[in-house]
Amino acid sequence: MTVSPEHFASGDTYTKYRDRILAEEGMVRDMLIASEAFLTSEKLDLAAFEAMPATVRVLVLSEDWCGDCTDNLPILDRIARDTGKIDLRIVSRDANLEIADAFLKYGKFRSIPLVLFLDEPGEVTGQFIERPESVTTLRAEKRAAIYVAHPEFGTPESYATLEPEVRAALGDALMAMRQETRAFAIAEVVRELGSIVSVPAKQG
Amino acid sequence: MAAKPIKVTISYCAECGYEPQTLELAGALMKAFGYKLAGIELIPWHEGSFDVLIGNELIHSMYREGGFPESADIIAEVKKRLAPQAAQVENAPA
Numbered sequence: 001m002t003v004s005p006e007h008f009a010s011g012d013t014y015t016k017y018r019d020r021i022l023a024e025e026g027m028v029r030d031m032l033i034a035s036e037a038f039l040t041s042e043k044l045d046l047a048a049f050e051a052m053p054a055t056v057r058v059l060v061l062s063e064d065w066c067g068d069c070t071d072n073l074p075i076l077d078r079i080a081r082d083t084g085k086i087d088l089r090i091v092s093r094d095a096n097l098e099i100a101d102a103f104l105k106y107g108k109f110r111s112i113p114l115v116l117f118l119d120e121p122g123e124v125t126g127q128f129i130e131r132p133e134s135v136t137t138l139r140a141e142k143r144a145a146i147y148v149a150h151p152e153f154g155t156p157e158s159y160a161t162l163e164p165e166v167r168a169a170l171g172d173a174l175m176a177m178r179q180e181t182r183a184f185a186i187a188e189v190v191r192e193l194g195s196i197v198s199v200p201a202k203q204g
Numbered sequence: 205m206a207a208k209p210i211k212v213t214i215s216y217c218a219e220c221g222y223e224p225q226t227l228e229l230a231g232a233l234m235k236a237f238g239y240k241l242a243g244i245e246l247i248p249w250h251e252g253s254f255d256v257l258i259g260n261e262l263i264h265s266m267y268r269e270g271g272f273p274e275s276a277d278i279i280a281e282v283k284k285r286l287a288p289q290a291a292q293v294e295n296a297p298a
Contacts, residue, residue: 065221160215
């Protein structure tokens, strides 16, 4: 899969994406503001990016409603600003299904953000999809612990049948868990992105 | 004998952009059943969910079945549950 320089250049910068999201009141705007605010105080290990010999182009397939995108695009922007080693552009997944379908999560899901690292001719040299597996696993464990600690929440399948007050408490617990795991998630995203750009050690 | 009311609940991940599918299904149910349904409840939820319940019975789960349900399939499931009640009403003594 090759992305032409013209197509890459047609994507939005993070600033343009951010301005668009912040222009409209709503949950996505709140999520982006929360992500950026949390990230401000996080110290990131950017050694892998700082060691890169040159700036690399990174194309992200996203959609404006996407929560994992409001989590992860600020991280990419931070890496770009702090190291100068990433030239970031953002395009709509739904307007780029040919690209999305070449990088399906688990071979079947058009998950986003889809982060593609491009070489000089525009060939994809590495990809990151949605979030690290380690984050999904940790959150699944913590989610299971919530249900153990709160029998009144029933099972993960029964939330829709709970009384509204109990369901709201479950929702709050899930959101709190997500907040508790945010620092871990950021570190794992940086680590996984860093592993893509790391130059293998020379043999012998 | 009054038919037992049937409520359909659609819960959807509110941060995943599933509103169009939610509204499409809700609209299809409104069109198909009108006042025959006791209610259509929409629950904004978390974590990639898109679940459909008829009463307390989970008919479709994004996690269990994967993907979104076809509106026609959900309508067929509702009809199955409405039909016995209709039959009971028709057979009830005057």
